[in-house]
Amino acid sequence: MLTVNAIAATSPTDPLVRTTVERRDLGPRDVLIEIRYAGICHSDIHTVRGEWGEITYPLVVGHEIVGRVTEAGTEVSRHAVGDRVGVGCMVNSCRECENCRAGQEQYCLNGNTGTYASVDRDGTITQGGYSTHVVVDQDFVLRVPESIPYEKAAPLLCAGITTYSPLAHWNAGPGRKVAVVGMGGLGHMAVKIAAAMGAEVTVLSQTLGKKDDGLAFGGGDYHATSDPATFEALRNTFDLIINTVSAPIDMAAYLGLLRLDGTLVSVGAPPEPLPVPVFALFGNRRSFAGSGIGSIAETQEMLDFCAERGIAPEVEVIDADAVNEAYERVLRSDVRYRFVIDVDSLR
Ligand SMILES: [Zn+2]
Numbered sequence: 001m002l003t004v005n006a007i008a009a010t011s012p013t014d015p016l017v018r019t020t021v022e023r024r025d026l027g028p029r030d031v032l033i034e035i036r037y038a039g040i041c042h043s044d045i046h047t048v049r050g051e052w053g054e055i056t057y058p059l060v061v062g063h064e065i066v067g068r069v070t071e072a073g074t075e076v077s078r079h080a081v082g083d084r085v086g087v088g089c090m091v092n093s094c095r096e097c098e099n100c101r102a103g104q105e106q107y108c109l110n111g112n113t114g115t116y117a118s119v120d121r122d123g124t125i126t127q128g129g130y131s132t133h134v135v136v137d138q139d140f141v142l143r144v145p146e147s148i149p150y151e152k153a154a155p156l157l158c159a160g161i162t163t164y165s166p167l168a169h170w171n172a173g174p175g176r177k178v179a180v181v182g183m184g185g186l187g188h189m190a191v192k193i194a195a196a197m198g199a200e201v202t203v204l205s206q207t208l209g210k211k212d213d214g215l216a217f218g219g220g221d222y223h224a225t226s227d228p229a230t231f232e233a234l235r236n237t238f239d240l241i242i243n244t245v246s247a248p249i250d251m252a253a254y255l256g257l258l259r260l261d262g263t264l265v266s267v268g269a270p271p272e273p274l275p276v277p278v279f280a281l282f283g284n285r286r287s288f289a290g291s292g293i294g295s296i297a298e299t300q301e302m303l304d305f306c307a308e309r310g311i312a313p314e315v316e317v318i319d320a321d322a323v324n325e326a327y328e329r330v331l332r333s334d335v336r337y338r339f340v341i342d343v344d345s346l347r
């Protein structure tokens with residue numbers, strides 16, 4: 001066992017504190033990663049506060065992890081010592097179910113193993129990336145292209161793939177009109193990726209406060225959802241709407257923005273069920289869908305795509321001791337657009 005520095009939650013209400021955590025001995029198919037940066041995702045906050053179900057404390061969160069391989073197991077063939085690598089939201093799956101065999105292990109029918117707060121194969125609870133090192137099976141480790149700066153690569157592992165996957169699945173591209181709801185960590189990546197795919201992108205944000213950014217990231221148009229005129233002006237317009245907001249939205253109003261065969265995909269999850277007015281689906285044969293992260297192969301495709309197109313998230317790098325303050329700022333939407341922890345501050 002390797003004992004490494006980390007910051008952990010010890011209860012739903014107390015601030016995160018410095019501690020140590022144990023990493024398993026390197027198995028033949030494992031790599032040891034020296035973590036350099038870890039992104040702060042809204043899911044981390046929901047999880048440590050027990051808002052997505054009871055968890056076991058202490059818990060180290062963080063599923064936007066980048067670093068370098070410092071040791072590789074005897075059977076590791078996909079990565080070598082010195083490689084720049086990343087780990088996202090999952091670290092294993094059953095590999096046998098229909099979905100795993102189809103290369104969609106994020107939808108493992110036996111439940112994928114989350115990077116934190118999941119029961120690992122050895123029965124321990126997985127501990128995430130707010131930490132100096134992590135041991136991960138080689139099949140769940142991504143190659144991070146050299147051209148993406150380390151600190152900017154981290155948020156791609158969750159925010160990047162969570163938005164790339166539905167954009168790719170629902171064919172965002174030339175001639176397609178895509179709206180992105182919300183301009184936070186996920187939303188700003190959705191705008192950049194959809195624009196890089198060649199789609200015509202409109203940002204729908206509560207106010208016009210981030211309009212300059214939205215247009216700079218590739219949005220062709222930007223509207224405030226606090227203005228009812230927006231929903232009139234944009235009726236029957238979009239092929240695809242990516243909803244990144246995790247608060248409830250007025251489903252009838254948003255579905256009304258879809259044109260024939262359009263789809264509204266939610267990647268943000270409000271804690272309560274959303275009422276869907278079915279008549280809003282009849283008009284224009286609309287669909288309402290969800291999407292969860294992406295497969296390992298698709299995550300690699302996304303990283304390579306972002307490297308080729310030169311797109312990366314906007315980040316604010318912080319020291320580990322600033323995490324509690326960063327959480328408060330994330331909850332106030334006071335970040336442009338993703339906090340990333342400089343893990344050197346934990347060594
Ligand atoms: Zn996340």
Ligand SMILES: [Zn+2]
Pocket residue numbers: 093094095096097098099100101105107108109110111
């Ligand atoms: Zn499976």
